[in-house]
Amino acid sequence: MNAPGPARHDFAATLARHGLQLPVQGLDTLQVNLTLTCNQACRHCHVDASPARREALSAEGVAACLHWLARDPAIRTLDLTGGAPELHPQFRELVRGARALGRQVMVRHNLTVQLDPHPLTGESLADLPAFFAEQAVEVVSSLPYYEAFFTDTQRGKGVFEKSLEALRRLNARGYGDPASGLVLNLVYNPVGPYLPAAQASLEADYRRVLGERHGLRFNRLYALTNVPIHRFALHLRKTGQYEAYLDKLLAAFNPAAAEGVMCRRLISVDHRGRLYDCDFNQQIGLQAEDAQGQPLSLDNADRERLLGRPIRFGSHCLACTAGAGSSCGGATA
Amino acid sequence: MNPYYNADDLQKFGEIGRHGKALADQFFQYYGAVTGQDGALTRREKALIALAIAHAQKCPYCIDAYTTGSLEAGASPEQMMEAVHVAAVMQAGITLVHSVQMQNKLDQLVL
Numbered sequence: 001m002n003a004p005g006p007a008r009h010d011f012a013a014t015l016a017r018h019g020l021q022l023p024v025q026g027l028d029t030l031q032v033n034l035t036l037t038c039n040q041a042c043r044h045c046h047v048d049a050s051p052a053r054r055e056a057l058s059a060e061g062v063a064a065c066l067h068w069l070a071r072d073p074a075i076r077t078l079d080l081t082g083g084a085p086e087l088h089p090q091f092r093e094l095v096r097g098a099r100a101l102g103r104q105v106m107v108r109h110n111l112t113v114q115l116d117p118h119p120l121t122g123e124s125l126a127d128l129p130a131f132f133a134e135q136a137v138e139v140v141s142s143l144p145y146y147e148a149f150f151t152d153t154q155r156g157k158g159v160f161e162k163s164l165e166a167l168r169r170l171n172a173r174g175y176g177d178p179a180s181g182l183v184l185n186l187v188y189n190p191v192g193p194y195l196p197a198a199q200a201s202l203e204a205d206y207r208r209v210l211g212e213r214h215g216l217r218f219n220r221l222y223a224l225t226n227v228p229i230h231r232f233a234l235h236l237r238k239t240g241q242y243e244a245y246l247d248k249l250l251a252a253f254n255p256a257a258a259e260g261v262m263c264r265r266l267i268s269v270d271h272r273g274r275l276y277d278c279d280f281n282q283q284i285g286l287q288a289e290d291a292q293g294q295p296l297s298l299d300n301a302d303r304e305r306l307l308g309r310p311i312r313f314g315s316h317c318l319a320c321t322a323g324a325g326s327s328c329g330g331a332t333a
Numbered sequence: 334m335n336p337y338y339n340a341d342d343l344q345k346f347g348e349i350g351r352h353g354k355a356l357a358d359q360f361f362q363y364y365g366a367v368t369g370q371d372g373a374l375t376r377r378e379k380a381l382i383a384l385a386i387a388h389a390q391k392c393p394y395c396i397d398a399y400t401t402g403s404l405e406a407g408a409s410p411e412q413m414m415e416a417v418h419v420a421a422v423m424q425a426g427i428t429l430v431h432s433v434q435m436q437n438k439l440d441q442l443v444l
Binding site (some may be wrong): 009143147150190192194195196197198201202205247 | 344375376377401404405406407409410411
């Protein structure tokens with residue numbers, strides 16, 4: 001759970017002050033955090049993923065996700081995240097299964113996993129671009145900036161150059177080319193406790209610099225705000241910036257951004273099969289509950305119970321409602 | 334605690350209206366209109382100008398505010414440092430261009 005903070009950072013009270021209620025609107029995205037294993041250990045990671053983590057959804061859990069997609073056609077999108085989801089042993093089976101059911105599949109792909117050996121098995125994942133293209137997976141990749149300094153500061157030395165190489169390999173398969181239909185979206189997030197610049201202006205900068213300097217293409221850029229939990233929150237507390245960051249998020253509270261928060265149409269699954277309103281709630285253990293307060297999991301979730309659940313909020317939610325808003329699909333306002 | 338230039342005092346900027354609210358309100362409205370949105374200049378360009386002036390005027394509050402402000406407008410550290418160099422070179426140039434006056438006076442005084 002996130003540590004208790006000053007009352008002024010209470011998210012529910014902030015909503016009430018603005019006369020807002022945020023009930024569930026629907027369920028069209030199933031987001032699965034397949035594994036906390038990652039080839040990287042980024043400084044801002046809200047999941048605390050790293051090569052040392054071993055948590056992963058069981059084969060039965062993967063099968064349960066596919067079964068859920070099969071019985072609920074209103075869930076149009078499977079959004080795979082981690083860790084590096086590609087490192088999960090049933091990753092390809094899950095992607096193929098969801099695509100066979102006609103679902104859009106998005107993979108939160110950190111780029112460098114194409115080039116690093118699997119942290120547990122040592123095997124190469126260099127064929128990922130070919131697999132993604134074959135399955136017409138939508139690739140969503142973090143690239144914190146279009147220059148090396150910010151990217152390497154956040155994600156590790158040399159990550160920027162490796163990311164460019166991985167983007168070249170995706171481009172070579174047609175990703176980022178509007179004519180191919182293969183979608184490659186990039187994700188920007190600030191390298192510290194400040195808000196992202198306007199998404200459209202950043203996207204224009206990324207397009208110009210990545211295109212002119214490196215000959216690279218992508219479709220859209222999503223600008224995300226850093227959520228103050230786990231590794232990032234620890235850094236903020238160590239450096240005495242935690243409360244100031246939450247004050248900044250609170251001061252930038254935008255009711256229009258709040259209306260578009262992703263938890264209103266998404267459910268998130270963890271490696272134990274438990275359900276959450278979003279990946280951030282998942283990481284702080286704030287499990288989704290039905291209207292009667294019963295914890296929800298792959299075993300007991302049905303559409304009616306999920307649609308009737310109250311979304312669970314915390315002070316970290318201020319990150320999703322600040323400025324232009326922030327979601328897995330970028331700005332919300 | 335040092336009574337001068339405390340970083341936390343930047344959060345109290347809004348309190349300058351305590352003894353003159355009407356004028357402060359006008360100032361903040363003007364301030365927001367100039368810096369808070371794209372105009373003929375982008376927000377980023379304006380943030381970098383403000384960062385340069387913050388250095389030229391040696392204002393620690395403004396340096397803190399516009400280091401953050403420049404990042405939040407999407408600027409890179411290279412752009413921010415270059416803005417500071419613009420301030421520095423302007424100050425050097427302002428000093429040096431006054432040497433023309435010195436030379437004018439020299440011409441007048443020296444036979």
